Amino acid sequence: MNTNDSVATSYTTLLEDSVHELEIKRSRFITYLYRVDSESAAREHIAALRKTHFDARHHCTAFILGPDRMTQRSNDDGEPSGTAGVPMLDALAKRELPDHSHLSDVLAVVVRYFGGIKLGAGGLVRAYSEAVSTALDQATLLRRERLRIFALPASHALAARYENELRAAGYQVEPTQWLAESALIHIGIPDTPEATDQLHTHVATLTSGAGELSDTTTRWVDLI
Template sequence: MNTNESAATSYTTLRGDSVHELEIKRSRFITYLYRVETEAEARNRIAGLRKTHFDARHHCTAFILGPDRMTQRSNDDGEPSGTAGIPMLDALAKRDLPDQSHLSDTLAVVVRYFGGIKLGAGGLVRAYSEAVSSGLDHASLLRRQRLRIFTLPASHALAARYENELRAAGYQIEPTHWEADAALVHIGIPDTPEAAEELRVHVAALTAGAGELATATTRWVDLI
């Protein structure tokens, strides 16, 4: 594996942005969830909400980025230390998902309008954790998967047949590269040793042992 590639080959993220509101002891907790891929993008989203909700007392934040979740940040934004950002981050990081995946590339911003009743440290921890968890309950999620793209050289006469038969077998067929005297069929598979071995066996049968697979690149895709 390329040393620049993540150890994870799949993870879960948001299908789209969402917003959900809770009222706890007269305080309004408005949770915004965004799909983001960079820290700069996350901070731009946060800055935008500060302008939209300029009259709110707090704009607490947490985000997790990357397939391996190497970037994790949180901010209490004026709430007592440890009562907002960290509970929000925990709600993202420890989210139970049915496929035992993990959540990433996700930003949570909880905008709080103070209702006049103090919640205490424990109450704030529960409120911010619940705000993010409830927001995720109402959000739509999807799985991302890293594909490894293999190339299969073929004559012009055989390339179309290889494409059709591989596609019929359930493989992801990327655009074929046509050269003057041959073609390169591109095949995308889940980036696992098992999937690679299965492809090699299939290609060997398809080409009567003449096909020689080579690795081209990898890319991340959303699974619909």
């Protein structure tokens, strides 16, 4: 998926990988949360955990990928159908966040060591959902935002002043490209129409109408 064509302009993911253990009726549910950006990365983590916990009965998984969450997968890994992977995926997909964004680029793996007491289908659904939810409660999250990068040409004499005034106004100034006869200032803003309009207005004032912005590219950044 090309993130430049994504409708979403922000989402939430993990700051760092984490692990959390829950015991329910003597069964151990060990939840691993990973930040991943591809199916191959997710499957590498899953394969590694199968080797680490080779003696566990189940390694159930769920992951969501992409700014628009176009890729969603789950696996019950031997538990009764629909009792593990789907509730885990629901716990990721329906996670309520303070800024009302959604959770993505996250893999959850729940390793279960059976404790000898059967939980039943309903008990398993609750257990796997709770395992992921409580792990997310303990995890540190961050927001990702898509920036749109604009270029502003300026003379060598004016470039430094423009950079300073843009920074003072709260804009993210990317590395300036110094050409033989001029400079090209790069400015990153949230990829929204409102932010774009505000930048054009600010640059018009800053340059007395002489500055001409050009739209160059977009990129995703972590907001920490």
